[in-house]
Amino acid sequence: MRIHLNSVFVDSQVKALDFYTNVLGFVKKHDVPLGEPSEENRWLTVVSPENPEGAELLLEPSGHPAVGPYREALADDGIPATQFAVDDVHAEYKRLRELGVRFTQEPLEMGPVTTAVLDDTCGNLIQIMHEG
């Protein structure tokens, strides 16, 4: 058994695809229309260009009524929806800040890991981390 897919609920798939590819730097892997309106009802996944055959991230529509309160409660307390690994949190923080990304937690050394938390503009907080 392998971990193949993780998902984040996004306010808009159009906006999320832009942020996750053009800002974060992932690449689109699957894009299958599933309903109407077609641009907001897709099986839409991205992967890391460093590992195109690796785990996919599903950018999932957030229309289910349970999604709103769940995500609001997490966002209120500053809790990330998921986490991505980077080579250097400080360098990534600088790069993304220059692209206008808002961070809710600046780089923080937590023993063996360094973390930071950013706003994906689609309703989620994302933690980035490196070890060592």
Add this chain to the structure above:
Amino acid sequence: MSDELFKALADPTRRKILDELSERSGQTLFEICARLVSKHAVSMSRQAISQHLAVLETAGLVESRREGRQKFHHMNPAPLRHITERWLRPDERKSSP
């Protein structure tokens, strides 16, 4: 006011929260919990930390404000003046309980 102030300061976890907020102003609950566990080995539930923050807010030592979808916490050291005015500068003293 002063009862709440002394009660808030009586707890070591609450003093650590103030230490962390004075180091960096404007933290989410998530960051406060992360700092407590990684720097002070405080193993406490998020709900417990949230309750400690509520006690600090009641005492006026912590203020929170919303920015976007998040709630950020800041330290307000102003109530600590009650302590210095009471014992270190008694000439400015007002009657305190």
